[in-house]
Amino acid sequence: MSKVLFTRRLAIAAAASIFTAAVAAQEIKLGFNGDLSASPSAQSGAAGVLGIQAAIEDINAAGGINGRKLTLVIRDDQSQPPKSIQNMSELIDNEKVVAVFGPTNSGNAMAWKHIPNQKKVVSMGMIGGGTDITKSTGGDNYMFRVSMVDREQVAGLMAYAKKAGYKKVGLMAETTGFGAGGLKDMQEIAKLQGLDVSTVERFAVADTDMTSQLNKMKAAGVDAVAVWAQGTPTGQLMRSMEKINYFPAVLSSWAADNVTFFDAAGKALSEKPIFMRTMVEASNPKQKELFERTKGKLAATSAFPFTVHGYDAVMLIAAAIRQAGGTDGEKMRAALEDLREPVVGAMKTYNKPFSKADHEALSAADFAFVKWSAGSLSRISDPVSKSLTAADFKR
């Protein structure tokens, strides 16, 4: 090869690599850290990622943010807290993402929430609903969320119970962290509503018979049972009710939207409990369009709400980056806590969704009351749910 040709090729190669590096430096990296394979919640994680990717496509197609394109780095934590913590450090320290989405399981967020707070990188949750995830631990709080919130669910259910006029609400919970947390929320909020929740019973996750606990509730005159447990034991609870022919009204956690509940309770009994979801079916044009784009890749259409939350999570982060004028973590956090422009998302348009004290984009007023009907989830519209207003939700 002649010297000239060689030098020219070297120059082109150098220019190409500098250009690629420059483009890469121009890209804004976002991270996802959640379960995509291990637990039953994995389908929610996968659905969420679809939503995030759809939003990134839309933003990039419109030119990116200030000319910079968004990319997504995905890490599967397999529902395990140690792996989730490792992923978090890797995403922030090695991949240098400017924001992290996830996790799928609330327990994992509780395990790593100190990392985004320490490293000053925003975390926008879009699936896990554990109340304490977005609670501040003193100092600046980098944990935000646009998804279901457990305490908000309880607020909604207790408001329903109050409006429906139940005289005695029996509380049941499974003896796990999830159940204990839910029970605490239920007791506190029921007190605010002035409901009689003196009867409290517990059961283990693997129990198949709760007739004794239910008989006690029956003897105490309980006319509505609020239960906080995972899908399978909630289903077994319904079976036990059938055994003793005792059918009080049932208010449940959103674990009842899982197919494990439907399987355990059977078609007929699954229709009894009322619970809340962030949304039921695609209702506005944006949601319908998103549904058409992603439905081929969704493992189950019931996981679509998480696709919507993933989409909106990206929109909120993009708005924060625009307002902050860059990807500096502290500026992004400050921007999120005081978003000046409304953010158009798939679920709704967000007007100042966050504040210094409140890092939840969605609350009880956004949620829908649902139940199973003929094998699929449907919105409830009975007189009680229709008459509830935002003022009724005490928390």
Add this chain to the structure above:
Amino acid sequence: MEIALLQALLSGAAVGSAYALVALGFSVTFTTTKTLNFSHGEFVSAGAFMGMSVLFLALGNPISSTSFGEAIPDMASQLMALLAAMVVMGLLGWVLYLVGVRPFARKPGMSWVMSTLGFGVILQSIGLAIWGPKPVVVPGPLGDEVVRLWGIGIRPQELLMLGVSIVVMVLFDHVMRKTMVGKAMRAVANNPAVASLMGINVTVMMVGAFVVSSALAGLSGFLLAPIAQASLFMGLSVGLKGFSAAMVGGLNNARGCVIGGFVLGILESLVNLWSAQWREVAIFALVILVLAFRPTGLFGTKMVEKV
């Protein structure tokens, strides 16, 4: 409140029958080989999945399907599934004996504990790789309409399990006490050297004990699946409670083991009536109490070591 009590008794007996069958499984191996199969719980789960897979195949679905949907397998398929569960588990029991117990039995030290535990972990991992962690709802042979007796309700599968465990208990009791085979098994447990001198084929007896115990585990899993859903983790709690029941009733007494199982189940139900959160505490406190006063269980025979 009498209705509640009656309900607790019947429900407790149904739950207890599962413990009883598992306890019996422990007793069979202990009586003959003086070792225990600590992976009995995993055998129960594997048995449930074996039965479930046969039911899926009978309906033309792949074995890793996650749901039966509306399809109900017929009685012939259910019987085939039961047979498969018992036979395959029995064979696995033989493998366990060859690989995990015979090399270590009667040697000083308790390596058979580790090897049976390890076998269980291997079994569970293989199961997870084939079927995954999600529990599967399995239709029972008698359907799911609640049966009402004297004002209390019970699921037909629970009644079935109750009935089967009583029949199995009577059968085993008869075999162990009244037949030559039973005597041979007890002789082997007592002193294998002398037993073989008396013309008893010790190896066949020991293999037989493991095969029978594992087949029993397969039966337990098959019966339990429609109630608790087939899951690779279902054997854990039932295995532990079953073992406790065996200790309470007396490991070397088949009747005692089964009674121990029923007592444990009914006690659980009664404690639920009082205060469910203390249930595990109450159960295991009882186990410890019984063992403190009668170390070989309520019905176990005293072990006399002749010096």
